[in-house]
Amino acid sequence: MSKSLKRVERALAEAGVRETVLEMPATTRTAAEAAEAAGCEIDQIAKSIIFRAETSGQAVLFITAGGNQVNACKASALAGEPLGKADAGLIRAQTGFAIGGVAPIGHLNPIRAWFDPRLLDFAQVYAAAGTPRHIFPIEPGLLQQMSGADPTDFTG
Numbered sequence: 001m002s003k004s005l006k007r008v009e010r011a012l013a014e015a016g017v018r019e020t021v022l023e024m025p026a027t028t029r030t031a032a033e034a035a036e037a038a039g040c041e042i043d044q045i046a047k048s049i050i051f052r053a054e055t056s057g058q059a060v061l062f063i064t065a066g067g068n069q070v071n072a073c074k075a076s077a078l079a080g081e082p083l084g085k086a087d088a089g090l091i092r093a094q095t096g097f098a099i100g101g102v103a104p105i106g107h108l109n110p111i112r113a114w115f116d117p118r119l120l121d122f123a124q125v126y127a128a129a130g131t132p133r134h135i136f137p138i139e140p141g142l143l144q145q146m147s148g149a150d151p152t153d154f155t156g
Helices: 003-014 031-038 072-079 088-095 117-121 140-147
Strands: 045-053 059-065 083-085 112-115 125-128 134-138
Touching: 003 134, 031 045, 031 125, 031 134, 045 072, 045 088, 059 072, 059 088, 059 117, 059 140, 072 083, 072 112, 112 140, 117 140, 125 140, 134 140
Parallel strands: 045 125, 059 112
Antiparallel strands: 045 059, 045 083, 125 134
């Protein structure tokens, strides 16, 4: 079992989440792939979108519904600095996850995060569990709480 997957499972267990991480037969790297594998609406996929904060050099996280896009202007305003593309090295160093399996929880280092309120429209959402083939179901309010993400509008 991968270290990344173990960190996610540990974070879920520590929060008292009883749902099981699911291993999918095919990749879940994209929201569309994850929704198909989970048999849910695309907006029930909680995407972890990471940007590089240009002034601080730190990674920042936007947890968004699968069908939504992060609005760069809104996101930069929330972060209080310009945002750019995060490379694989920064993402791995900050979160401990590789692109295609970045979970919204279980990060190696603290990360500033924001949460798409659209996810709260569902009783259950699915998020990456640290690998390109693992996802976990969770109540969105609990996911928001566990991630420490501020719920606010940054899409459009």
